[in-house]
Each structure stands twice: as C-alpha cells, then as structure tokens.
Amino acid sequence: MFIELDLQSETPLYTQLIDQLIEGIASGELKPGEPLPSVRSLAEDLGINLHTVNKSYNLLKQEGFLQVHRKKGVIVQPDGMPGVTQEFEEKLRRTLRSLAAETAVRGMTEEAFVQQSRSIYRDILTNRGGEQR
Amino acid sequence: MFIELDLQSETPLYTQLIDQLIEGIASGELKPGEPLPSVRSLAEDLGINLHTVNKSYNLLKQEGFLQVHRKKGVIVQPDGMPGVTQEFEEKLRRTLRSLAAETAVRGMTEEAFVQQSRSIYRDILTNRGGEQR
Amino acid sequence: MFIELDLQSETPLYTQLIDQLIEGIASGELKPGEPLPSVRSLAEDLGINLHTVNKSYNLLKQEGFLQVHRKKGVIVQPDGMPGVTQEFEEKLRRTLRSLAAETAVRGMTEEAFVQQSRSIYRDILTNRGGEQR
Amino acid sequence: MFIELDLQSETPLYTQLIDQLIEGIASGELKPGEPLPSVRSLAEDLGINLHTVNKSYNLLKQEGFLQVHRKKGVIVQPDGMPGVTQEFEEKLRRTLRSLAAETAVRGMTEEAFVQQSRSIYRDILTNRGGEQR
DNA sequence: GTGGTCTAGACCACC
C-alpha cells in the first residue's frame, strides 16, 4: 500500500499515518487479518521515527482497527471493525458542523456541499481517492 | 450571541471561538456590518486571555470574515463574504476524506453520511445549532 | 503527595506511577479538581524522563481519572470518577484468578486470602497503606 | 487438561501457561506426581514455540511446583507444594494493593471487592474455572 | 526480529 506523508503539513505525522491507514482499510486495500509492516520497517520506508509509527499503530489498536498479534505482528482487525460509537458520532457532528458553517458562509450551496460529501465517500470506497488520476 | 467554550477540548480555544463566530455569521445571527464586542470585553466575558480573542479576530480578519476599524472596532464583513478559495476547497476535501473514510470503515452507509451532512448544513442555516446537548 | 518509584522493579515506571496516583485518589490524598504537578516538574522530582510521566498522565486521562485543562494543567477528574467498566471487571477477575490460584496452591486458606483482600482495601482508604508505619 | 491461550493478550504466553497450570494444580485437575506432557508435545498442541513451554516449565520447577526427571519427564511436585514465601506475600500484597485502589476509586465497595475475591477463590478450588465465557 | 519501555534533547502551539 502506498503511503505519502506531508512533512510540511500542520497535521501531525502520526495523524496523517492514521488517516491513510484508515483509508486503506475503507478502500479494501488493507483487508481484515492482513499483516501490516513492522513498526521499524514502516518507519524506515517513510523516513520517519519508529516512535511515530508506533503511536499511530497503538492508537489504531486502541480504537479497534488493528490487532497486535504475538508473532504475527500487527494485523488489520479480523473480527469486525468497530461500529459507530458515540464518540465518533460526536466527532463527526462537530467536524461537519464547523465545515458546513464555513462552507455556507463562503456561499457554497447545500446541494454542492452534500454532493461533495457523497462523491468523496464514493471515491474512498472505490479504491484510490480523488487525487492524481 | 451566545458563545460557549470547552476548556478541556483538544481544539484550541481560538479555533473554537473562530468556529462559533463563523456559525454565527452562517446562521444570520451576526449580520454583515454588525459590530462585535471588543477584544477586551469578549475576553472578559468568556474568561479567557486577551491574546486568544485577538488571535481569533485576526485570523478571521485575515480570511476576510471581519473588518477591523480604528473607530467602529471590529465588525462583520459588510462587503460580501469571501468565496470558495482554493485553500478552502483543499481543506474541505482533506477533512471530508478523513471523515468519510472512518465513517465507511465503521459501517455507516453513504446515504447516512450524506444525510448527516445535509441535516447539519441545514441546522446551521436555521440557527438551531450550537448547543444541542 | 509522596511518590516513590522502584527503578529495579520489573513493572514499568509509568505503571508504578499510575498505581501510586490511583492510590492517592483512592485514599483521598488527591482530591477531585486538585491540580497535579506539571509533567516536567514531576519528572524532575522523580528523577525520570518527562515522557514517562507524560505517558502515565495520558493513560490516566484516557481512562477518565484525570483531565487536562487548558491553563490549569492536569487535574484530578472533578466530574466523578469512571465507574466499574466491563474491561475493569475482566481485568479484576483475571488478576484475582491468577492470584487466588497460586494462593490456594501454596496452602493459604480462603479465609486468609479474603482477609488479606479486605485489610488491604481498608488500608488504602484510610490514607497511607500498610508499609512503613 | 484443557489449556487455552490468548495470542492477542498483553500477558506473555509463558505467563498465561504458568497461570493455567497453577490453576490446574489448585483445582486438583493436576495431581501431585502426575506427569505433564513433554515440552515438545505441549508446544505442538498449543501451536506455540518450544522455548515458550520450556520457559514456563522451568519457572514452575524453579518455584517448586514441578519436578523434571530424566526418565519420567515433567511431573507435578509430589513432595508437597511450596508454601507462602516472603516473595509471594509481597507480590500478593502489591498486586492486591493496585487492584484494590482502582476498585475503590471506581466506586466498588469493600464488601463487593471481598466477595469477588472469595467467590473467585472458591471457583478455582471447585474446578469450575477457566472458561466462563 | 518484534513490540515495549526509557532516556535525552529539541521545537512548537497555546495561553
């Protein structure tokens, strides 16, 4: 799986990593039970510190997206992904709220906003998002 | 206008303030040309630091949502809100991407996600937002 | 509050710290809302690395025993401690199971085991445990 | 005797093995003098590494719960189990302390804690333990 | 070789 980090971005590296891994799972590129690269090797591949990768893995494990298997190493959660928790719903609402408000102020219509949401959701499911193709 | 900050939140105070002010504009609670409280008084009302309010105002001014007059003080942009810039589009896409991915992984359908987006957009316009707890 | 770490122990420093802080809360030495020393100062006091303290604080925050307040710094959870979650119950059962089994094999009676549990529970509540007094 | 290991657990495999063997002895399922499976066969049965089983057996032998004979292989200590050593007492106290503190903070009463201890101790003696899920 | 833990030192955002 192809992962690209933006070292200049304000969003922490570990957050970017988490996002990309979740996208990988959403798109089906990373399948349940599939092993992920070891902390060290991924860190090396990405040119970042192993602790940063570790933090991402740990947070994802903690939320139930990954499992840390003795010997197998880190694998994608094989026993069903976590559902829509209350925390997630709140985070979703808060984030959409902020986005929608600015969107509205800037004059983007409801329909445009909704369409944007829809098309991005689809992009993700259909493997490989709306960037370079 | 009623503003509520969460001191324990991960999101910085100045960001929360910005969000709420933008929501105020979006809902029509804050009308173009309308004066905002002075940095000093708002800071006092909210029980936060002067600098924090200042930072929020400055960022909003920089993006064109507010104007700062020597005499009138701070007012809501009367000459038309900034439109959909490229930076905003990118931010919008990036944020929606991240949200949509996690949404999908957690098993929320496209339709649910889209409906959520729509209803939140509407909520904001109709001013019913902000403290649904 | 007096905290003592055993650098020789097998149990990680951050775990020892967590244990002592929880005991402090249990005994009432640390009261809800009370501020804890900053990550840096505590690390210095204990002669350990600030990251280690950080990890402890974060885990305790995550479980709901602490809050990280903007400006106030870290404080003991003022809004009621987390209750008996399912995870905790499982951990409790697992740990007691292991202990009880070895206890039984070594010939300690049920009554002795139970008395030990009771007296330790009391010790903790009555400020300052059963060590040096 | 039925042994079940959790590959995802935080507790090392060899510790889990030790726990289960001790429970077996406590419950009477494993009787003094009774032979245990060879390192090789047990490792195979459990699908784990030879070294892991070996480590468990060695630690148990070291503490006096097992004997290793050239001919008979590994057997449960026939000459009386080790009693309550000072090390064990300390471990027991430390562990109970940590548990009791968290228990108390979470609002479980002394009586509930004590009852839990008692019932688990009994469970183990009456062999009903191990797989209550 | 794997993840877990700890240390040391550094920069930054926030208040």
Next chain:
DNA sequence: GTGGTCTAGACCACG
C-alpha cells in the same frame, strides 16, 4: 511555562 510532537538511540522481553 504548559502539554504535544518528533527525533535518535538504547535496552529488554518475547517468541
């Protein structure tokens, strides 16, 4: 001055 993040390098337990 506070916590958050990142890096670098090291040791250890585990399998």
